[in-house]
Amino acid sequence: MSDLPLQCKNLKEQVESILQLLQQEPTLRSQDITPVQTSLTKAISPKFEIVFAGAFSAGKSMLINALLERELLYSAEGHATGTECKIEYAEVDKERVVLTFLSEAEIREQVVSLCQQLGFKTVPNINQTDADVINLLHQGCEAIIQQEGGENKSERAKQAKALIFLLEGYTANRDRINTVNNATYSMEQFNFSNLKEAAGYARRGSNSAVLKRIEYYCNHPLLQDGNVIIDTPGIDAPVEKDAQLTYAKIQHPDTSAVVCVLKPASAGEMTKEETELLELMRENGGVRDRVFYIFNRIDETWYNTQLRQRLDDLISGQFHNSTKVYKTSGLLGFYGSQIKQTSVQDRFGLDSVFAESIKGLDGKEETPQFVYAFNNYCVNSGKLSSTKFRVSVNGFETPNQNYVRILGDWGNELIEKLIQDSGTEEFRTAITRYLTEEKRPQLFKNLADDLEDVCIKLKKHYQSVQRNLDSQPQEIETMKAQELQRLNQQLQQIGREFSEHITEEVNQIINNSCDAFETDFKQLQSRMIRRLDELLDTFSVASAYQRATISHPRNATAPLIAILVEAFYYLANQLEDILIVSSQQVVANYFQRLIERIRKSEYYRQLYRLLDHDGGIEQQIRILEKGVTQALVSAASVECDRFVRESPRFYDEGTFSIYQFRQTLLQTSQGYDAESIVEAEPAIRQLLKLDFEPKVSQTIRKSFRQTINQTLKTQLLPMADQQADEILQLYPQARAYLEKTLEQEAEEKIVNNRRLLSVVEGNIAAYNSAASNINSCLQSMQLYDHLLPLIDDSFDPVGKFANNGFVISDGLVDEVAKV
DSSP: OOOOGGGTTHHHHHHHHHHHHHHHHHGGGGGGOHHHHHHHHHSSOOEEEEEEEEOOOOSSHHHHHHHSSSOSSSSOOOOOOSEEEEEEOOGGOOOOOEEOOOOOHHHHHHHHHHHHHTSOOOOOTTTOHHHHHHHHHHHHHHHHHHTTTTTTTSSHHHHHHHHHHHHHHHHTTTGGGOSSSSEEGGGGGGTOOHHHHHHHHHHHHHHHHHHEEEEEEEEGGGGGGGGGEEOOOTTTSSHHHHHHHHHHHHHOOTEEEEEEEEEHHHSOOHHHHHHHHHHHHHOOOHHTEEEEEOOOGGGGGGGHHHHHHHHHHHHHHSSTTSEEEEEOOOOHHHHHHHHHHHHHTTTTTTTTTTTTTBOOTSSSBOOOHHHHHHHHHHHHHHSSSSSSSSOOOOOOOHHHHHHHHHHHHHHHHHHHHHHOOOOOOOHHHHHHHHIIIIIHHHHHHHHHHHHHHHHHHHHHHHHHHHHHTTTTTTTTHHHHHHHHHHHHHHHHHHHHHHHHHHHHHHHHTTTOOOOOHHHHHHHHHHHHHHHHHHHHOOOOHHHHHHHOOOOOOTTTTTHHHHHHHHHHHHHHHHHHHHHHHHHHHHHHHHHHHHHHHHHHHHHHHHHHHHSSSTHHHHHHHHHHHHHHHHHHHHHHHHHHHGSSSTTTTTTTSSSSSHHHHHHHEEEETTOOOOHHTTTTTHHEEEEEEOOOOOOOOIIIIIHHHHHHHHHHHHHHHHHHHHHHHHHHHHHHHHHHHHHHHHHHHHHHHHHHHHHHHHHHHHHHHHHHHHHHHHHHHHHHHGGGOOOOOOOOSSOOOSEEEEEEESOOOOHHHHHHHHH
């Protein structure tokens, strides 16, 4: 894939410029820009996940090797790869492999599952199993494979082979496997010096069986621009969990393309699992449009007319509606790419690429599978019959000798023809074109769609503010006339806002919502309670007895009732004093806070602007404060005066108070001198406590709070309405004052309007520049229906401010509102 078009080089900066303009507008800052940022990241740093899916032995791994022209993935016949492999791009000097192992718990789960499926009665704990048991399991698996006729002949044979690999892999890599967590290793930790060594380790069946994930980072043009190849476990995996991983990856929204590798070219018909996979993809519209159908091992149909006919019938019958159908031979494509770099000196790869596979047990040279396939291609495929290549295979020569002679005669021209006929280059070109011409533009389309919403809102708000500015007078006299005309409305609005403010303040008191007032009133309650306790603790019966006898000079003694009378008057008067002082403090604090809040209000500032004073608001508040204080002082006096009377139930039969009274009376009646009364002081204090505590509690918790609420409400609300009317009556004063300052103010507003317009012209120019550059990028992607809106110069019909038609930034709405 090619790099971004030249028009898109600064796409990130242009998009961020528009987002910055959006953030400058206070009314638009709440706009969620996350979708735009996500789409931008995907557009400039895309990740196109190409998921390869298919049954085991369909040739997925070999096809991937052919596409990348290097041997990365295990591709042996019948090998059950249950590992997810991810292949991403890296520069040549940064190629690497990251290996993630299954945990011991995951391996144990797979072993148990396979043993149960195979019918083994002994299901081992792999961590505690000795070598003898593992050998018995191995022998049992080999017996099953032999009974089934080979490791790839049946589902049961595949399961047996999978268990063998799993046990061997666990034994060989036990020191690298964690109990619960997945251990991850770099290739340096294995002392691998290059990608080939690391890939060779991962390709071994036993190692692959205990790997959860393999991440390759290698250099190939197909992987550039964010293309990621993912090789998934087979859809007919022996371990069901592996198959589910494949299905989940196919349907994942981040998957850009699904390469479905099918077996009918070699098997003659589709398997049950392949049929189910096709049905799933065709029913899912989000998956269906991104699927490539690959019939691999197409070379087998070249030599079998019946196979070829069945494949053609299958394609014409079930795939006639799909344009993404390709026929490939991963074997020919891959090894063709490998021998292109060889020559007669290494016998076209026999001594290099195939060096390991030609070593025979008896010292004789073996024939690699590719050599058989190559010779067969040259003679029997019919692909060379109408070409210049005149090739023959001699019976007196070995397959390897024929191979070397043919390539010696025709060289790379024949290799290129072989690769072309393998179909791998055609498929590579097709999927590259699909990602370049369909998926990549789709990312830019998504970005444009997400960004369009931002641009439309910006444009609408710009135009809305422009209309507000455009409606403002442009001449000083006109603006003065408009301001004077608005004066009456402004005064009325100020009076209304003041009245609403006072109403809200009173409601907060009534609903116990004013924290500061609640704190003050709780302090009043505390002071009353503390004062009562002090009075009771310090009450002197001797002093009360003295006052009683002084009041009656003819008598030398005084009854208990006289002592109680003196006590009631004394306590009531002392509590009245503290209630009055506390009430005055509550009122003073409340009105001070009220005045401070009024001074901070917008209507108060507006009133000063129009009158150069507050219209008498503070004076009225202070007068009202005195009235409220007087009313509450009177209410406190009345409230405490009632304390002189005993509580209604003080003398009721059966109450503790009457019992205490009688006990006290019994004690004081023992003599007629002062001593008998003074000795009963604790009992008298207790008697007073029983009477006064309920009365004081009733006052501070219920009745007096209601008195305060009602007093504030009846005094403040009428004052607020009256003051609102008086503010409206100040129109003549406001007009006279405004006329003195209006000319200068009007001139400043006109200058400010022009300044705002100058600022916004810069913002509009920045927006149009960014949007135009983004549109150039979209046009280069052929996305003509998704261009961003520009702000043209056709808006201002009168041209009062300027003749370029730019509209004003919404970020200036607050300033315009003041104009």
